[in-house]
Amino acid sequence: MDHLKHILIISLVLLFSKLNAQTKNDEKYRPQIHFSPKEKWMNDPNGMVYHNGIYHLFYQYYPDSNVWGPMHWGHAASIDMIRWKHQSIALYPDSLGYIFSGSAVVDVNNTSGFGVNGKPPFVAIFTHHDPKGEASGRNDYQNQSIAYSVDDGKTWIKYKNNPVVRNPGIKDFRDPKVMWFAKEKKWIMTLATLDRITFYSSNDLKNWSKESEFGKNAGAHGGVWECPDLFPLNYNGKKVWVLIVSINPGGPNGGSGTQYFLGDFDGKNFLPFSTATKWLDYGPDDYAGVTWSNTGDRRIFLGWMSNWSYATVIPTETWRSAMTIPRELKIMEINKELSVASTPVKEMATISSKPVDISKKIPKLDFPGMIELEMEKAEDFSIVISNDQGEELLIGYDKATNKYFIDRTKSGIINFHKEFPARHFAPRLTNNSTIKISLVIDVSSVELFADDGLTVMTEIFFPGKSYDHLRIQSTSHMPHKRLRYVKLNNIWK
Secondary structure (H helix, E strand, O other): OHHHHHHHHHHHHHHHHHHHHHHHHOOOOOOOOOOOOOOEEEEEEEEEEEEOOEEEEEEEEEOOOOOOOOOEEEEEEEOOOOOOEEOOOOEOOEOOEEEEEEEEEEOOOOOOOOOEOOEOOEEEEEEEEOHHHHHOOOOOOEEEEEEEEOOOOOOOEEOOOOOOEOOOOOOOEEEEEEEEEHHHOEEEEEEEEOOEEEEEEEOOOOOOEEEEEEOOOOOOOOOEEEEEEEEEEEEOOEEEEEEEEEEEOOOOOOOOEEEEEEEEEOOOOEEEOOOOOEEEEOOOOOEEEEEOEOOOOOOEEEEEOOOOOOHHHOOOOOEEOOEOOOEEEEEEEEOOEEEEEEEEOHHHHHHEOOOEEOOOOOOOOOOOEEEEEEEOOOOOEEEEEEOOOOOEEEEEEEOOOOEEEEEOOOOOOOOOOOOOOOEEEEEOOOOOOOEEEEEEEEOOEEEEEEOOOOEEEEEEOOOOOOOOEEEEEOOOOOOEEEEEEEEEOOOOO
16 A cells, blocks of 8 residues: 555656646746746856757856846756757855856867866856955955866866956956967957956966957947957958957847957957947847857857846746847848848757748748748838737838837836837848848747848747737838748747
């Protein structure tokens, strides 16, 4: 009898666990094609590295609440950047402070000496944030530290001589992004230092020397600079260096935003082609994004899909925040000016159904999905995504201002923060007569990729009932060359 009771208890536990997991995946507003934590709070992507066929994603995580708190590094792994498996927490706060943002590399040459039996170590480089130092009024409460793993990121050992880069006495000294500069066989650290970027170099990831600074008089300065990333992209056989810098506040549509610069890097100095402000994403909900390390010629970007203006009060309960769709970056030339374009990674095909032509009759739609629209002329139009409760999201183009827009003023729950309901704009950067738009739509987000990714906008929304209607509206007759729908399959099932 006791044996049967034991079996029954185990069966009930397994059943509850299965139902609980399903409930979490089906929770209202839970993204179905974007990465989100199992539960609790998440923000910046960290330590993104590719090794032995696995994409690793670490991220700012607080396991005890659905609002920001003492930061850890959460961990997830994927073979395609689309379907994810949650892993154990990688890094916990310690006596030196919280574990803020940073990066990770595969030290293939074992420059650090952390490798074992010929196996190259993962080395994480992160900011230690000392809350006691901050509370006492000191300026040097953020320093850079390292940890290493010899089992491909499953477990980590913090370096005994941390920190490896000490604060010279300034606030906002954080978010190290490290890369290997092959030409001089050294590591380069790109660090956010208040209102500029500071570059450091090292031969062993332990001992660092300052190289140069950039940005005090360049780009947007409406807020603190954060989460930088420096990397090369190939364009017409030449190497163009890209420097990404997040800023909060001061984004193009309020609150958080991500700007970038193009130029040359010689191992010491970043030399920009222009100091004008360029934005990687014009929407309000793509922030703190960086790229994966160790991906060869591909450069793949991932951002935090929220905004610090309202991230802690969005209407979700057991979890907060998600990541954007991974995006491949490339250089494009428009009107003799170089820009960075972003498009969804080709791996999206693994969850894509066969495209359906809906140009003649638009059926009820089931999101997540992708909408592909091509218009014959650049005239005013709106794509209206709605439900039968009168809630709607507008995505379109305004010819008079030559701007794309997303309007979420009637999108559903909007009263949790005064800055959330708004119409946001982004410039059209090409003079092509036709307009091409791709929309990646999840249950609570839309990502717009216009003109082959030259203009990108990311927005979150919270309808009372799922959207299932779509219509095209315009002040003039605007025949579209193509209107297609692609169903996207749930990544958690």
